[in-house]
Amino acid sequence: MAEDPQKGGFLKTLQSVLAAMFGVQSEHRRLEDFSSHKPWRFILMGLAVAVVFVVLVMLLVRWALSLGAV
């Protein structure tokens, strides 16, 4: 399989990680990316997305509280 590990880069990694968070991923090509090269990209991205997720939920909470505290 002639893959180009550097191609796709940031956006593609992000896309894969987001798909993972939802638990939906398709298409073999993307999987092969994952399988062969540089797991660190995905792990770091996964951690970053997890942090973003936490921040988003916190913002959501804050927003809900601001609505509630009439």
Added chain:
Amino acid sequence: MTKRIWLLPWIGFLVSLPAAAAWQVNLSPGHTAIARDIHDLHMIIFWVCVAIGVVVFGVMFWSILHHRKSKGAEAHHFHENTVVEILWTLIPFGILIAMAVPATATLIRMYDSTEADLDVQITGYQWKWRYQYLGQDIDYFSVLSTPREQINNEEEKGEHYLLEVDNPLVLPAGKKVRFLLTSNDVIHSWWVPSFAVKKDAIPGFVNEAWVIPEEPGIYRGQCTELCGKDHGFMPVVVEVKPQEEFDQWLADAKAAAAEQAASAEQEWTLEQLMQRGEQVYNTSCAACHQASGQGVPGAFPALAGSPITTGDIDAHIDIVLHGKAGTAMQAFGSQLNAVDLAAVITFERNAWGNDTGDSVSPQQIAERNQ
């Protein structure tokens, strides 16, 4: 088709369910606005689950019935479908958001304990509840009143078996009551299902909860956090009275407290103290030290023949008043009044063959308990 036989008892069980309509199988709607909101949330999420279940299990059982090899089914070869996958991710997501909105609104209201008409401090003890009406000088314990004989199957069990107490918490109907929950020893949890109030009582911290009881009546609940041996035996009973009756009760309770204080001044005979002491012992001490005074080896020391109850009287008074740090022995000086303390100590020094003949007076206790 022999294997179907095994389904029979299960089907029999399901069929018998509606027949037993008297059994409570669902959350009760409760008796406050919050409880009804929670019941609604519960029913919505329940039906959502049922709907998803019908679809998912429907497809599954369809496959089980129609795509079996014995019917000549050939396996198809598909193993992904992005559209379907995205759909079945987004739809649950949408349902969750729809659920989260009313849940958040309810939760925010549950947390708003401001503007209360009455503050009651609730303290959990192993294994009883203490109710203090803040600013009202009313302070009493609420202990299980089901007789031991019923628990030990020596008597027929009453209607409110394990859900009855000597002194219920009394609240006025239609007023917002704020509860300040804490604990004296381990974590307890105060729960009245009809009010949808359940809050942990944490030692050293205070949690808040509130209720506006709507209708007079008696509401029952239980401690819902494992708190040791008698966790199953510390019920919560709340009696809601109309405002006038509540005011009357309040006045009576204050008068009774004053009378109690006066009785500490009078002289008590050994016999009187022993009689009263036995009652106090059974509600406050017997849970650990046992009615026989024998304790539970390794956990709670025996009092019969113990050096504490037969030795130095001051040491005995001291341990009852102040407890023993690092053990389950509580400081009863802050829980019982002088008469009860005097009575129970006298009782312990003369029961189960201890026979010291000592008698402790309420005045003696009051002096020591400054």
Added chain:
Amino acid sequence: METTLGQNLGDTHHDHGPASGIGRWLFTTNHKDIGTLYLWFSLLMFLTGGTMALLIRAELFQPGLQLVQPEFFNQMTTMHGLIMVFGAVMPAFVGLANWLVPMMIGAPDMALPRMNNWSFWILPFAFAMMISTLFMEGGAPNFGWTFYAPLSTTYAPPSVTFFIFAVHMMGISSIMGAINVIATILNLRAPGMTMMKLPLFVWSWLITAFLLIAVMPVLAGVVTMMLMDIHFGTSFFNAAGGGDPVLFQHVFWFFGHPEVYIMILPAFGIISEIIPTFARKRLFGYASMVYAIASIAILSFLVWAHHMFTVGLPLAGELFFMFATMLIAVPTGVKVFNWVATMFRGSLTFETPMLFALAFVVLFTIGGFSGLMLAIAPADFQYHDTYFVVAHFHYVLVPGAIFSIMAATYFWLPKWTGHMINERMGKIHFWLSFVGVNITFFPMHFVGLAGMPRRIPDYALQFADFNSVASVGAFIFGFSQLLFLYNVIACIRGGARATDRVWEGAHGLEWTLPSPAPYHSFSQPPVVK
């Protein structure tokens, strides 16, 4: 001298068979032997914990105190929980990993074989110590398997010290086991076995092992703080010194919630192996499955306080944990949908492992539904610490984790022993278990909603009928497990010869090996195309 212990004990050439006698089991470095040890140990613990469960159900058969006193009842609930979690479910999964992971990835053995043996042999000692507390003065731990402070510190019996050290030992064992699994999967794959070709069981174990390494030390930390509070005068969980009893719960559940997934992710892996086999169809959405498991694992670190909605968390915390918990339902749902889609338009047969797998899907999903209900914080105020919760987690753990272990046993037993299982007996075992489990745990939803708290030895009269039903179910379920024991032993001792492939629809490297699998699986690594 320096070589005696190392060299003379066994064979230096690894194409030899097992050593003879008891030494084979005591000194073994073979992944199959160690897997067998783990599995037998877990079965023993399952029966022990099960006996305690039956004692609990017998006491609860009728209101009033019948058989045991409340102190002993509390010891039983505590020991039942601890034994089932740490003694039955976790070792069973480790045993399966030992047997299967090297065979599935084409490895000669586990990566660190001697350490592997050590991780197993710690367990019997740890559990011997824990069970011995039943005979100590003051009795065994009586504060529930979640051992909330200060009931488990200031107010605990003296045996709590031994409980703490037993937990330390179990933690050491789990961490070493998990390190071994990770090193094996990452390092010992056969050529061509890329990560995205790994069987799902292997994937699920890789992620489980990561969770174990991340949270077992946290458990060790929290029991250490307990030890300090009990014996060395610190005040971690005591407000009088500035600590907080609720801190215990935060740290405990930071371990405890991922722990819940540790007990269910390998089950996902097993079911994802079995359903495609008997549907004769590839697993639907393999990649989604892997991603969903990883996602569940990460999210599991962010939801711990949903076990603590009633402790008086600040409102913002309450909302945060409610939202995060609800989101976990999405990837979990995806897995169930994938299994159903795998069955759809397949060519299904219903051998015993498949029956257990199907029961898993249905009953685990029911447990998932009640989990979703528990995630709604306001509603949780009514469910928390009632039998509704008991019903919920038993649905997830008994017809979830335990059924998956039984399914796996029936599925791979022919490969391990070389004999087919007795289908008729297997099906009888299945139906008795299925019926028993539902009669036991379904009524618990009802009594829970009606207001029965958990962990009580006696209850009010309105709960009596359903409790009797549940107790009857428990005895059906409990005694039908003797059939399981019989089936396993019968399969070891004889039966029809198993082919290499065993099941018509089976795929994977382990099925290319002869049945029974040779002592050393792949001395020469296979090449995966």
Added chain:
Amino acid sequence: MSTASYYVPPQSRWPILASIALFLIAFGAGNLINAMSAGTSTGTGWLLFLAGLLLLLSILFGWFRNVVHESMSGMYSEQMDRSFRWGMSWFIFSEVMFFAAFFGTLFYVRNLAVPWLGGEGEKGVSNMLWEGFQAQWPLMTTPDMERFPGPEQIISPWHLPLLNTILLVSSSFTVTIAHKALKLGNRSNIVLWLALTVLLGASFLVFQAYEYFEAYHELGLTLHAGIYGATFFILTGFHGMHVTLGTLMLIIIWLRVLKGHFSPQHHFGFEAVAWYWHFVDVVWVGLFLFVYIL
């Protein structure tokens, strides 16, 4: 990835013996601690505990001797080496999580529990139970001074702790220099820099011990001194134990260097200990920041 020659060791007595040793340690420690708390005889406890410890040490010695021997006779492929690397890395990760539990505890009590007890924040009403208690950090006055008398004084970060930081950080450099020397095959340099690392580690421990002595005898900072003392001692104490262990490991590695065990290409034993040492160092920096300074 897999090669034909992955080394699977033969049967071994070490694991089961090590399990017995671990059991003796745990059972002995349990007996010992319970006896100390109950004020009864600690003889059996000590006996079991020390017997277990001795057994474990001799097992580790024998076990590692086997491993060293196997490694020296060339039984370990590169793949085997990778297994060891994964093993060590994940072990260190588990240690990180162990400390994370205690750091989490520290943050929780500082930012939530103590302020609540002092009347601030959402659960500030708790202050009604602790009249007059004021939240502050370091916590000099505890809610219940009778049971947990707060410390009179705390340790200034700019004396011994600063010195210890310098010692430990520089030891991280010296161990790296030793590693470089090892890769170049410069034997006398390895011996020198490794010895220096051991020395730095040991002096850290001496100063730490002195600090504890001072804390107990002059500052009133003890395990009983409320949550400040509790978090202080659990964090620095477990770190100190790890430094002790690391130093012992360094000494063993130093002896192995003297015996000529390592080659410039093949020296995972050395690297594992170096990783561990760096980990201990990083934890200290966290401690210095969050326990002493902030």
